[in-house]
Amino acid sequence: MLTIILITLGFSLALAFVLGFALGWFQEIFKIVRDPLIDEVRAALPGANCGGCGYPGCDGYAEAVASRRAPPNKCTAGGSSTAEAVAKIVGSEAKAEDLVSVLRCVGTKEKALAKGEYVGIPTCRGAKLSAGGVKACAWGCQGFGDCVAVCKFDALSMGDQGLPVVDYAKCSGCGMCEAECPQKLFALVPKSRVGSIVLCSNRNPVKAAVIKSCKAGCIKCEACVRECPEKCIAMVDGIPVTDYAKCTSCGKCVEKCPTKCYRLLQTVEA
Amino acid sequence: MKRLWNIFKQGIIFENPLLMLMIGLCSALAVTTSVSNAVGMGVAMTFVMLCSEIMISAFRKVIPNSVRIPIFIVIIAAFTTIIDYVMQAYFPELSKSMGVFIPLIVVNCIIMGRVEAFAYKQKVPDAIVDSLGMGLGYTWVMVGIAALRELLGNGTLAGTQVMPASFQPILFFTMSPGGFLVFALFISFNIWLKGRMAKAQAAKAGAAQEDAA
Amino acid sequence: MIAKTFKGGAHPPERKERTSELPIERVSPVKQVVIPINQHFGAPIQSLVKVGEQVRRGQKIADAEGRMTVPLHASVSGTVAKIESRPLANNLEGPCIVIEAGEVPGGDAFLPPLDPFACSKEEALARVREAGIVGMGGAGFPTHVKLAPTKPIAVVIANAAECEPFLTVDERTMIERPGDFVEGLAITMRIVGAPAGLIGLEENKASVIPGLEKAIAERGRGMDIQVKLLKTKYPQGGEKMLIVALTGKEVPSGGLPMDVGCVVQNVGTLVAMTEAFREGKPLVERALTITGGACSQPKNLLAPIGTLVSDIVASGAVRIAEEELGRVVFGGPMMGVAVPGYAIPLQKNSSGVLFMSRKEAAYFAEGPCIRCGRCMRACSCKLSPALLNGALKSGNLDEAEAIGVLDCVECGTCSFVCPAHIQLVQRFRVGKQLVRAKKQKEAKNAR
Amino acid sequence: MPAKPLLLSSSPHLFSAVTTRRIMLAVVLALLPATVFGVYLYGSRGLFLVAATIAAAVASEWLFRLALKREPSVGDCSALVTGLLLALTLPPSTPLWMAALGAVMAIVVAKEFFGGLGANPFNPALIGRAFLLMSFPAAMTSWHRPFAGIVDAASSATPLNLVKQGAPLAELFASVGAQDQGSFYWQLFLGNRSGSLGESSILLVLAGGLLLLALGVIQLWIPLTVLGSTALFSWLLGMDPLFALLSGGVVFGAFFMATDYATSPLTTKGKLIYGLAIGLVIALIRKLGGFPEGVTYGILVMNMISPFLDRLRMKKYGYVAPKKPAAAKEAAK
Amino acid sequence: MIKQFAKLGLILAAFAGVACAGLAVVYVATKDQIAANAGKQLNESLKDLFAEAEEFAPESLESPDPAVAFQAAYVARRGGSPLGIAIKASGPSYGGDSVLLVGVGLDRRLVGVRVLENKDTPGLGANAASPTSYVDKAAKTTFPGQFAGKPISEAFEVKKDVQAITASTITSRALTKIVKAAGGAAGSWLERLAGGK
């Protein structure tokens, strides 16, 4: 019994000593060199891997930032706070505004008329490409929710009106929906912005044509342009555009818009 | 006390090693052809986990970070060897039918995982409770799988005939394809359960928020 | 003659019998034309006229600088009533010049005739552009660009396959105007300097051969022009398929016919060329087939560009059974575009309008792919539609590109043969757009 | 203007008349001769077996999709085909409940778990068969003489079994009532032998297979290579190639099961390799393996390889070999 | 630096030393029991075959069949005189090697056959080892049981003088082959025994 224990002890002590020694030694020789900055930056990123920054996931962006190949404010999802944090780590100035995505279409199922009986693949891009869209309005929302599918932040859902609904609390302003929508219906708007906005993208200047296709759209009556006391609204390429430098959010345009497609941004977000 | 109970609960359901964390799968499939094997394996695992967690938790202050892995291995291997020999000596049948899987406890990801993630950082009582919870969590799943497999594949439960004599055992379930299939169904059941629980929790949280408002 | 062909393809029902015997009729004068400004493939052009202005038939009414532009001509004499956005045959809206027909002093404003074989090459190309000629069998590619290739051309191919079911204009044109057709081919050969010309037509049109042979003898100017028979199979008329069938060469991926020494021209385009030189007539009217199950009196018609199809129907030239109408298609049934109504103007490349009955237009819901492999065998480009579909459905754009989504010519053969009625072409169209967008983005990032 | 809204959809606007359901019904039609012959050989028992598997297959597919709130798919008739094929590959004496269990396994586990029609990587009917073979080996390896009725004790080895056991030639001939080599082959061809319900008459199976070929439901590649390579490798391994083709379920498997769309490669090159390899595995299992018959496993094993064979695509039209990065660099210089 | 590594080594060694010492204790404590377990099944089977025997003396025998290997052989003795011989023989069967214990008495008849190891299919070949699976239901004879009392000179042909397990001809033949080989070797041993005396 005792001999066995002794032999065991001798053997194991020798083995363990050698191993422990060797391990410590090896760790010293083959120290892994990796820029610790990368990990630091990575830790400051939200980790949604949404690709909004234009790099392959958060890791890719972290590496790019750490090696100074990318500015610190590219993470749209993280917004200004992340940009600041990242900037602090790599030691540069950050300038980023928190954005949210606003849908510029009010053509609900009832209001915007269907063009025919669309029977192709149920995606907005498919409908647009093969049938020029499913609605009489060539600019309106197709309602198949391509945007909903790409939103990584669960901020979009398809409302029962057939239009996507943005949850402004969750929207990170990453812009995926804006890029995906074949009708280019989303506007990325700074969270802090106040003022009015038209929620219609129909650029057909012919009033009759608009009325025939959508009961909610902008009919080019230009009431908003006329009524604005600050004269800050102008028709650009068929739709009214607000100059936010001048807009005071007085609400006159909203009041006068016959189809109620002019809104104040605050009420959109509510 | 509540804290310990919570730790215990984690292992049994919420962080059940087999179902939720999906580690240590090999033994779970290999020895679940009969309930007695499953119990044996569960006990052996729990024993090794308990002893190792106690040791490591107790000595966590003196184990240097850079050689902690070899030390963990030494400790786990020692207890594995002990249970191996004990089973060979006193439960020879069981030991034989579990074959190489008893020695393989040493590489079972569950133990290494718990030791590294829990015992090395927590106090001894916590470690004890954690290992018991994890062990029990591991065991009940094993027994569940084994019961189903043994019942369908052999018509018995823990060796006693429970199905009527006219029942024709479906040998598929005692063989490896059957094991994989039953395990798959178990996991999917659990994913469903997890979803249900998460939903319930979310609903609760929502309700609480509304109350507050 | 042994009929040549390509690998793949399918045999949709031909349905040409209703119109193949009917001569091309000129539509009765219309009151109004709606001329889409941009009918060519390339950079947009601008209107040269204002509302209220009087224009003469053949007068240039829109143009712009740039290689990839083609001028537009008034197709009737009259007054410009409006310039506005209208729904077009491609299902999008676009600017159109609306002309109220009326008497205008001076009559037609055609160009002076020009001898294509005597003038210089530059003069000839300028004439082709000035006449507003674009490809009339396909995408409306500016013909003068096609006729100025940067590589030597060995053969000009007259695409007389007319593989689309229902359509019969090309066949009728060859029967009625074989001389103008053959001369157009000769002119093209002269301009690109090709020593040989081939006329490729499907076996179901073999009856036009004697007429063509005679025309070659009379108006072929002794050039090496031959008629070749092709198997009747869709899409025999796709230029890539036509080239491989006739020359055995494949147009390299991403390349053009000129990369294998070919120029391909549609029958209508060739006739338009002859008219542009011999009569000085710009492209102001075109022949087309109006047919389909819901069309109780189908016709081959010659109509001014910009004529609204609804006006043709209203004039009684063709009769439509409204209650049976299920789908209106601009173009052929395999590649045409389904439109929501027919108050839509004809364009330079509108080779037909189909009024399909509800029964013909029967729609099938997409089923799961059963991996039958029919699409793989039918694909005219030897792609793997079933695998492409899988890759695109799971959003794997890299795999889709590797399998060759960008090489798909959208012929629709795969969708036609698919027993599960999977919308393969539509998905590929979307996929092509997405892959291109991705490549662009990557190229930008790389820079 | 039109009375109803017009249909808007992508081109093409015409569709071929071949639909999924028609294809499946064609397979059923092609299987009818063999099925009827099986019922003729084994009486009403054969009919019940077919009914049991079909009912179980169709019902389980319907119920499964109902439970998952998925669109019903029974209308495409693929479950019908699976059920029928399963019955035809079973020993006629298989207890009905067993056969039904196999059908449920085939449909639910092998097909619906993977997403239903076309998504299954393994041949459902053969998974059902392999499951039964593993679960109830005794029942699945007891065969009956035609016309003898299904009596418990009256089991009789199939010709393949006899060969596997090294039985003398005379016994082999006697098992099909033949006197010499020629009439032995002839009897095998006609189908007067014990075996699975639908496989015995090579003549009728071939007739069905040729029908499928004629209708364009299947291509020749797979059946041809399976049969050819089974014969070739059987011969190379020292077995009688003609006997190899006429015994067991090779012909049946080659025409009806190796050709299953969902589990065979899509491309022609893939199909050729697939068929060749199936033949090899069949011959190996028959020669060396534990089973007298290797068709089930030959096909199942190759089902696993089939996703890789899908990569053997044709060169696309106008294929240009991608420039090697090095060459590209040089070109840039 | 070296000192630091040495320290790591020492700590590891300390743990290893304690662990190994503990193991040694457990090993010694369980050694005998394990050794005893190993021979248990064999011993019980031997006792079962030769109930009167007092001791089993190892003997070495050559297998006449190259496919069958003899792992051991024991001469059963009572009061110094042999009662018979038991051969532990293995041979390939359906699912791998099977091990049988074949007992032969001095009367040149099989005393009995015990299946020590069998890896064949449960419900089929493995029925060879099942005490409740009968080849002859009426007489309740199991597959190995049918050999008891058979003279070793018999032809041992499956389906003629040996009843096969249902649908398991391969197993039946494989096991019978082992029995036959053991019987043959026992026969020559008995001859030598007789000759030697």
Add this chain to the structure above:
Amino acid sequence: MTLLKIFVIALLINNVVLMRYLALCSYIGMTSDVGQSIGMGFAVTFVTVLATAATWPIYNLILLPLHLEFLKILVFILVIASLVQLVEFYLKKNVPGLYAAMGIYLPLITTNCAILAVTFENISNGYSFIESVVYSVAVSLGYLLAMVLLAGVRIRIKNSPVPKFVQGTPILFVATSLIALAFGGFAGLIK
């Protein structure tokens, strides 16, 4: 012949993953891509052979003569863990190309139970050194084979509408079940 027998049995008939349920963690984890599974498979093959070459002599030449066979588990696992470390260090420094291809798999290998199982079985089966090496190659190639096959099935699963309740790991085990069922055909291939 016996070496061939050992090989075929370990590769096909008693496949480590499919029939013996070993190395499942990495089998499930590392098969989302065919290339990945091949990389992991070869990495495991390499380490298994090394481990066999190291542990067989240690057991038969050191532990057995010293009557220390009860240290088997402890010594083997330590040896394998150190081996993996050493290989990793070595490759990183000297063969960076190979390291880039294989390196990411190495840490996963330490806890791969198949390797340890092979070293134990070499002993318990009483294999000679050569037999042990052949066995270890066969087992790890069996692992490679199973991985590649699952990776193939996963190509199909990726593009399929798998029902929600079996999505993810469950369907992988269902697929494994069917692969194992198909492997049933190899049973008795060598008797």
